[in-house]
Amino acid sequence: MADPGRAAPLEEAAARRELALDRLEARMDALQFSLRTRRTSPHWSLWRHDLHETREVWLRLADPGAPAPLPTPPPEGS
Numbered sequence: 001m002a003d004p005g006r007a008a009p010l011e012e013a014a015a016r017r018e019l020a021l022d023r024l025e026a027r028m029d030a031l032q033f034s035l036r037t038r039r040t041s042p043h044w045s046l047w048r049h050d051l052h053e054t055r056e057v058w059l060r061l062a063d064p065g066a067p068a069p070l071p072t073p074p075p076e077g078s
Contacts, residue, residue, distance in 0.1 A: 017061060024058040 031051040035044065059066065 021058060021061055024054055024061070027054050028058065 028051060031047050031054065034041070034047050035051065038044065041047075
């Protein structure tokens with residue numbers, strides 16, 4: 001039989017991880033919306049960079065054993 005004292009922290013950690021994934025997903029949705037609707041904003045490149053980093057964090061949390069994603073090449077002209 002499983003030790004009930006050990007199960008509670010594991011369930012709590014899993015719940016915190018799911019909450020973090022949900023929050024990161026909501027952040028990605030908001031950033032994607034901003035990128036689509038405000039292309040002329042001076043913050044556009046910052047949002048794009050933030051989206052990329054948020055996506056990397058989400059991927060690491062969603063599948064910790066997966067290999068690191070390949071780096072995104074720099075934009076043309078930089």
